[in-house]
Amino acid sequence: MMNTVIFDLGKVLLEYDWKHLMNRFKFDEKTYQKVAEAVFLSDTWQQGDAGVYDETTWLEAFIENAPDCEAEIRQVYRQLSGCVWKYPYTDELITYYRSKGFRIYYLSNYSEYLRNTSKDVLSFLEQFDGGVFSYKEKCIKPEEKIYKILLERYDIKPEDALFYDDRDENTSKARELGICGITWVPGMEKTILKETT
Template sequence: MIKNVVFDIGNVLLTFNPRKHLENLGFPEELRERIYAEIFESDEWIQLDKGVITEKKATENFCKRAEDISKELKLTMKTWKDMLKPIEGTVSILRDLENKGYKIFFLSNFHRDAYEKMYLKYDFLRIGQGKVISYEINEVKPDEKIYKKLLKTYRLNPEETIFIDDSLANVETAEKLGMVGIWFLDSDGLEMSLEEYI
């Protein structure tokens, strides 16, 4: 019997589309792809998720590596949180599950500064019984350690727990640890998947 539902945040509850954001900033395609690689595919991006580097230091590193586009890199780092908007369909599902008495948790890879801003901005991130965010424990999904931290901290029985994530690799780790995994593609699909368990 399912008692707990664990939500990822990025691209499940909040939109995260860097390429679209770079397009909105007006950068031409070739530059967009370069910025995307320099920032969003960098080691520093993972280090920010792990909470082991500051945004200031990460930005300095980006600009040092690609001095010719430092202005564009700084603008991207200054504005990227603007792309984090609620995915209303999923937010509605989360609120409905809470109203039905399910225990809600969050397990997400997220930068400290970005998470703290979103936590204050959106009340649905304050719903529920608990959370483990990557920067807090210096671990990221799909490493098993971050999942085990959630299960142990809140004494969750994996077999009573659904885990929802937009990354298949992250879902597979949850399933390996005994949770019910749902690979998130869109809110309608999530609603249909949950009907099997809820």
């Protein structure tokens, strides 16, 4: 019986938009591209999610990607939490599943630094029964290990769980493990919440 819902965060309950953040700085086109490639489009970003770097070494690694843009990278890094914010429907969606008696968890690829600087944005996680951040576990979706950590830590039966994620490869891996993985698309919350109106 379905009694558990697992949420990815970015692009499901949170907007993640690095371009929105970058546009604040009014960089020229060449600098914009170099900083974007050094930070958001780099392997270093994914490695931050995987817990390879702490807050200081992550910044240093970004700078190594484009040393001539050090000042600009530091500028962006200081305001990095500006690339995430909560969707208007997030609290309502959590309330909906709670009212249906579901246990609620998160499973998110997230870096330590972004976690620590976006605590206000993530305050809604206090309503959850638990969850897993990738940086703490040193592994990321769609690696099988991170799903198993969540399932075992919270005694979740795969066949009882829904998993929403915006990436097909992540929901596909969930289905391989017996979880009902559903790829999130914009507007899906309206279909789910229709029952409450």
